[in-house]
Amino acid sequence: MSGTPARQAAPLRQWTTWAPLVAVAVLAACWGRDLPGPAVAVVGLCLIGSVLAAVHHAEVVAHRVGEPFGSLVLAVAVTVIEVGLIVMLMAGGGDKASTYARDTVFAAFMITCNGIVGLSLLVATLRTRTTVFNAEGSGGALATVTTLAAMTLVLPAFTTGHPGPEFTGVQLAFAAVASLCLYGLFVAVQTVRHRDYFLPVTRDGAPAGPGDHAPPPTARETWWSLGLLVVALVAVVGNAKLVSPSIESGVETAGLPNAVVGVVIALMVLLPETLAAVRAARRDRVQTSLNLAYGSAIASIGLTIPAIALASVWLSGPLVLGLGPLHLVLLALTAAVSALTVVPGRATLLQGGVHLVLFAAFVFLSFSP
Incomplete structure (x- = not known):
């Protein structure tokens, strides 16, 4: 990207600048109000525009900082705001709020480890028949994911200190500290100590080149995109919160399980990462x-x-984290299949299809347990 004045002024005329700003303005105007059907439709359009804008700005930042920092920026930004959304839903969700955190986190696990992985493998192998990646980095990441999921979503279903699938206060504090420490350790390994394990590779195992012949954006353009990325993600989560009452009402009217709300919200929030991965x-x-x-x-x-x-x-109110038998089986199957996918360091269309079938089973069984 050129640093000429014309190029520096160009962002002000791009839709990726105005979409998140308009979405935030709509968010501010609609916050705290009961929205009629047309207003919900407008909020939905703003949500879609913010998702597409977030993907664009995340790629600009990623082009500047390189891998794996670019992926980390989008993942952390989305997750931090997702946490805010879960807390808001729990604060105003009444009796149904006790399972919001569990349902949303497990939905995020299944969407990322099966939906995003399966779709990415499918897209890549349709073009190249076989795709390659770094098994050391992906295997370490998968081990971290599996440990975190088991420690926070599986163990509460088996502990005996509290009736029901819940942690005691001390157990919850231990799980929280252990999760935070493990996340910090993973980030340190990914970005500093073994950064090369998380870089794209060629078919002979050598590190791949930048993959984009365009010059990297200037520092000013990068900071501009980083700021708009944050704005876009705020708009994504805020507008998802605005449409969530309509989702909850629709779920209740249709007689569907309450867990469907967490699935739908996780799908909306993870759209930017899904599009960027594809x-x-x-x-x-x-x-x-x-x-x-x-x-x-x-x-x-x-x-x-x-x-x-x-x-x-x-x-x-209670905080239910432990999964039921159905979701425990899906989690265990996902962990086993993911290990078989990652260990060889290469995948075909079959692996992508298997992950997508697991994702489809999760979605279907969420609606029809």
Whole structure:
């Protein structure tokens, strides 16, 4: 990108600048109000525009800072705001709020580890038949995801200190600290100590080049996109909160399980990462796609559980984290299939299809348990 005045002024005329700003303005105008059908439709359009703008600005930042920092920026930004959304839903959700954190975090786990991974592998292998990635980095990320999921979503279903699938206060504090420490350790390994494990590779195992012949954006353009990325993500989560009452009402009217609300919200919030991962896969940079998928899952659990544990100090009501038998089976199957996908360091259309079938099973069984 050129640093000429014409190029510097161009962002002010781009839709990726105005879409998140308009979405935030709509968010401010509609916040705290009961929205009629047409207003919900407008909010939905703003949500879609913000998602597409977030993907654009995340790619600008990623082009400047390189991998794996670019994937980390989007994953952390989305997750931090996702945590805020979960806390808001729990604060105003009444009796149904006790399972919001569990349902949303597990939905994020299944969306990232099966939906995003499966779609990325499918897109890449349709073009190249076989796609390659770094098994060391992806395997370490998968081990971190699996440990976090088991420690925070599986163990509460088996502990005996509290009746029901809940942690005691001390157990919740331990899980929160352990999750935060494990997340910090993963970030240190990914970005400093073993950064090369998370870089895209060629078919002979050598590090791939930048993959984009365009010059990197200037520092000014990068900071501009970073600011708009934050604005776009705020608009995504805020507008998702605005449409959530309509979602809850529709779920209740249709007689669907309450967990569907968490699934739908997680799908909306993770749209930016999904689109970014698919675009990377189309360029045969599946390692970037896996960084986004597993990094998002790690951030979703490693940051959400400590935040919810802290929020539970002033939030009333129980905090149910333990999964039921059906979801425990899906989690175990996902962990096993993911290990078989990641260990060889290469994948075909079959692996992508298997992950997508697992994701489809999760979505279907969420609506029809």
